[in-house]
Amino acid sequence: MEKQDFKAVMEVKDLFFTYPGVSEPTLKKNNLTIYKNKITALIGPSGCGKSTLLRAMNRIHDLYPGCEYKGKIDFLNPQSGKMENLLELRKENELIGLRQRVGMIFQRPTPFPMSIYDNVAYGLKLSGLKNKSELDGRVEKALKDAAIWKEAKDRLKDSALGLSGGQQQRLCIARSVALKPEVLLFDEPTSALDPISTSAIEELITELKKDITVVIVTHNMQQASRLSDYTTFMYLGDIIEFNKTEKIFVNPSVKLTEEYITGRFG
């Protein structure tokens, strides 16, 4: 195997996370490595802290004051090749910079109340792109990358709210992809969708990993095994097991993981 295969983009080290007004930390001493151009799945029973961990990776928690982090999340700086702790970012513009590098897709599609075109162009405009033809090009590319160009190209000026749920979710992916993020975080992106839209999104995510590193929370075991290269099993705020997906699904080393995967609880 090539060495490239194991290049880490993000390393979570002894991470504790506590919500405001809660006495116990929700994440306890989490350790995890996210490898470049791989798909890492987070699985575990609901309430175990998957979303909480994911939302630490782009510091979206910080929108609500009073969250406490302990430990480190090292994030690869592609220019210098060094790892930098993203929990040390403090200023609003540093966090904005982080979120442009680490995109996020939510459980329910969240199109903005504007046209399809403007939804995709929005983040680009925020990052300072003004040139109309360049914008057009980037929007088209993003819509193609997110496999929604065919359905959207004749109605770019129409409101995004008129699309179906599955199309809206792909639009949201296009919107994030347009920013050329290094990492994309998906929080149960298909749990509100029908099976056909789900498989379209799964295909798309597999496509995306050529350029982007993906972390995906899912409660669907098949989805995790189909899609991911690495799997993390979480339970009550602990990371119980982290390994290659085949290893986790075929021959897990922890009893609890096996019980969860075989559906004995959760």
Next chain:
Amino acid sequence: MGANLFRNLSFFSATLSFFLLVGIFAVLFTYAQQSMQEFGFDFLLTEEWEADEDDEGGIFGGYIPIIGTLLSTLIAMTIATPLAMGIAIFLTEIAHDKIVKPFSIAIELLAAIPSIIYGMWGLFYFAPIVQLTIGGNGVGLLTAGIVLAIMVIPYMAAITRDSMNTTPDVLKESAYAMGATKFEVIKDVVMPYSKGGIIGSIILSLGRALGETMAVAFLIGSIMSIPKSITDPTTSIPVLLANNFAEAQDLEISSMYYLALILFVVSFAIISVAKFYFLGRNK
């Protein structure tokens, strides 16, 4: 049985309110007939409001009170809208949870103060301040407009806040997740999302400002003259009606009904538009 009774009762109330509306319109229209036949649409542009010596007839025109109503409302809305938006944005997006509660209660209480109290406060406290800082006699268009603004701000801010609060957190989070600043999230997500409610709140406040009587009666000067400057005293439709109704006769009474009809139609049109927006948003 109980359900049936309840259904009949609510059906009765619903129909009653419709007939009340039609009834009010019919009464205004009927009583305004004399004046409408006498003056026609020239009424809207006539400046005089003069009864003959014998109190039998005279010349009555709605120009001044109509202009007074429109201008005082315009001043009020120009001041109130940006401030109310600012307060609503502050309460929904910026303020810390701990301040939001007392602030919101204060705003709801302010919205409930009877207008005569605003009128008295305006006359005794605020009018001298306007006189000192801007000029004029204290009472006049500007004073009335500003106090009207102060009256409608809490109302407008409360409705706007409620409507901004309906913006789903995930929608805001997805904008933040693309690197938007707080200001950009407010401008591009919260405001467009709650557009219907915001416009509705502005229109409802406008309706309130148009029909406000007591506070304006204290503050606008109640003089039948065209304001030459913004601090000049003038009058408004509700104020003229309240002041003159008791002594008026025949044609003057009919002319007041005419004025009331104009105010009714304008207010009704405004509320209908507001309703349309609210319903449009709920769909």
